[in-house]
Amino acid sequence: MTMMTRRMALSAGIGVACSAAAFPISTPIVHAALPGEKRLVVIVLRGAMDGLDVVQPYGDRNFAALRPTLAREPGDGLADLDGFFGLHAAFKPLMPLWQAGELSFAHAVATPYRGRRSHFDGQDALELGAGESDGSAAWRDGWLNRALGLMPAARLETAVAVGRDHMLILDGKAAAGSWSPTVEMGLIEDERGLLTKLYEDDVLFHTALAEAAALSEMSAGGARKETGRVLADYTAKVLNGPSRIAAFSLGGWDTHRHQARAMKQPAKHLATAITTLRDQLGRNWDQTLVVALTEFGRTARENGSTGTDHGTGGIALMAGGAVKGGKVLGRWPGLGTGDLYEDRDLMATEDVRRYAGWALSSHLGLSASAIEGTVFPGLDLGRDPGIVA
Amino acid sequence: MAVSRSTIAAIRFGYGLSADAAPPADGAALLDGLSAAATTPLLAEPTPLRSRLRRLREVNQQKKREGDTEEVKAARRQMMRDTRQDLFDHLVQRAEGPSAFFERICAFWSDHFTVSARGPLQRHLAPAYEPETIRPNVMGRFEDMLIAVTRSPMMLRYLDQGLSIGPGSRVGKRRGRGLNENFARELLELHTLGVDGPYTQDDVRQLAELLTGFSIDRRKGGFVYRPNIAEPGPETVLGRSYGGGRPRVDQVDRALTDLAHHPVTARHLARKLAVHFTADNPDPKLIAHLERVWTDTGGDLPQVYAALVEHPASWATFGAKVKKPAEFVVSVLCATRLHRAIGRTNKGRHDILTALRELNQPLFAAPGPDGWPEAAEAWITPQGLAARLAFASTVGHQLARDRTADPRDFARMALGDTLRDDTAFAVGAAPDRWEGFALALASPEFNRR
DSSP states (O other), X not given: OOOOOHHHHHHTTSSGGGTTTTOOTTSXXXXXXXXXXXXXXXXXXXXXXXXXXXXXXXXXTTHHHHOTTXXXXXXBEEEESSSSOEEXXXXXXXXXXXXXXXXXXXXXXXXXXXXSXXXXXXXXXXXXXXXXXXXXXXXXXXXXXXXXXXXXXXXXXXXXXXXXXXXXXXXXXSOOEEEXXXXXXXXXXXXXXXXXXXXXXXXXXXXXXXXXHHHGGGOOOOOOSOOHHHHHHHHHHHHHTTOOEEEEEEOOOOOOSXXXXXXXXXXXXXXXXXXXXXXXXXXGGGGEEEEEEESOOXXXXXXXXXXXXXXXXXXXXXXXXXXXXXXXXXXXXXXXXXXXXXXXXXXXXXXXHHHXXXXXXXXXXXXXXXXXXXXXXXXXXXXXXXXXX | OOOOXXXXXXXXXXXXXXXXXXXXXXXXXXXXXXXXXXXXXXSSOOOOHHHHHHHHHHHHHHHHHHOSOHHHHHHHHHHHHHHHHHHHHHHHHHHHSSOHHHHHHHHHHHHHTOOOOOHHHHHHHGGGHIIIIIGGGTTXXXXXXXXXXXTOHHHHHHTTGGGOOOTTSHHHHHHTOOOOOHHHHHIIIIISSOTTSSOOHHHHHHHHHHHTTEEEETTTTEEEEOGGGSOOSOEEXXXXXXXXXXXXXXXXXXXXXXXXXXXXXXXXXXXXXXXXXXXXXXXXXXXXXXXXXXXXXXXXXHHHHHHHHHSGGGGXXXXXXXXXXXXXXXXXXXXXXXXXXXXXXXXXXXXXXXXXHHTTOOTTOOSSTTOSOOOHHHHSSHHHHXXXXXXXXXXXXXXXXXXXXXXXXXXXXXXXXXXXXXXXXXHHHOSSHHHHHHHHHHSHHHHBO
């Protein structure tokens, strides 16, 4: 697969002026011209998080039979949310947010991708914001980057992809940064300009160096592992500074076997990431919306090895002081005979891009027409699901 | 800048120039080196997977029996030490094997048929996978490699095939267990047809049913076919029927052979080879050429490699690819022979392996079954470049300990006729010798191929 990425765009001359030229390596960044105080964090959950396990529809009479080793009851491995849905025990640290109205979910949602249930196509479709069922898109830039392009004051440090992982969601023409808090600096303090000289004629290397110099300032360094806590810590730092949008990914959700055990680790990282953001953002938490999305859901039935295979309808999580929470949004399709998609997956009753779209619209103030025309071309935003207060 | 064919052969098809080995003269020399390399034993023959699985089982059983005693802990620590040695031996094989092109080909196929080691135990098993499953088959037919991979306990573990049970099999009915379609899907999507291939969810399901029975003998530590967990056939994959009657392993092999010979598989692999060796957006003429040779020869891999090397497009766009971190690190070893000095100590081995983690490409730990990304933009990110600079600095300090070594000589040797004026200037102007070495290793020409 080839991608039209930010840096290919740069080397094609589209965006050189706004990035490389704006950040000559020796000049310290000036933090100014902020596009408002609202903050948005997008977490991409790679590997297909099982929405039916995270937010269990224990009130659906067909649920327990589909999931002999995974289904739980309130009080027995499940925290009741609303009398119908219950939250997986590993997400217990998030219950205070639920009670404070700072957490909600959208259940039975998916991108329009229905093709091969491929992680890699599914994640591309999610990050590109593709509207086609085969996951293809007429563009190769991420939807968060297209949204960024609509913000007049946006600049390199306004949006940051955090972590070593490549974030397609922020790739594109609008200048955006990327940095991993776990990287140590080495040669990069280029006092004599030798590195600049070395990379002068190579746009790819030159641009990467310029961004590294700009974004490493807030890096504490030292931590070796990219856990939810480390990523969230750095994310909070940049958001307390000049940045307003950040994206990172958390993996480990591909629970084909022994899911009861396999869920614990990724769930812990996600819960910790969210509570860390809350703790570290301080007052800015009130202005923050965190959206966690995954490429698709998993089979409604357990498979032969007490896990689940690739499915369709999944879940989106929304957290933050800006959230009007305490709700499980979405239209529940049921789990009975004939309710499942292709007799195996939770039916997706809503396009998950609507939630991403409304997050941009109601939280960041982008117009509905810009979202339907530019960020997610062809999407019908529909009525406001009421994500933020 | 006119770069000689010899330099391109060394850098694009190998791990770069080295102080003590002459680069291949041209394409013919590259191909000449392959068959000899295929029959040369590894520099350090790793312990067989079979023994690794048995050792793992013994330690686990001992732990169950006696608890986490000092003895058990010591055994586990020893396993991890052995794994580190294995991983290091793997890098040395890449850097010092008789044909760098052969090593690159092995790396390509190991990535195509990725198994990823998650957790300390899997990590202990991983180093045996390429020597046992990939290497013996890279000079054969694709179908043989596919069949070998499908029998590898590593792959069966990694993609959960060992846990998939035909719901209509004897065991499936008795225990109410069922399919796990993970391996079947990746076999179609990644290993053969490609995600754009002509298969449906139903084909995935049918192939998953057909594959039931492929399992791991935990006691003996090898592949075993278990008819009592195999779904009764027949199954239809891509319109062809397999099985029926008593489940047999050759029914699965027939399906794998058909998949290996499918024209869409030829196209998928032709493109993938061209992307890996030449450019992220390769010349369509090269892809068509590889596809034709693949189809004409029924996937005879040495003829495909020859087709790759003989095509003019493979020698154009030099420098379009960025070395992945593991390629970068092995290139550093080739240019510096650093492993001979620091590789003797535990710490030295540890430092090099840690660098691969910092560079975001730890050995045998790809993020998913699709292996590592190819695109230059996936690696030369701010954080990716910073990690390269950090490693270059570490190595620079090491090299500078030799008081007689001159960074300018090193740059000329390591970069050959790819050395640009900017790099020569920066290396010469470096205030410290270590920095001169580091700049040579951090230069675009050292990081591209």
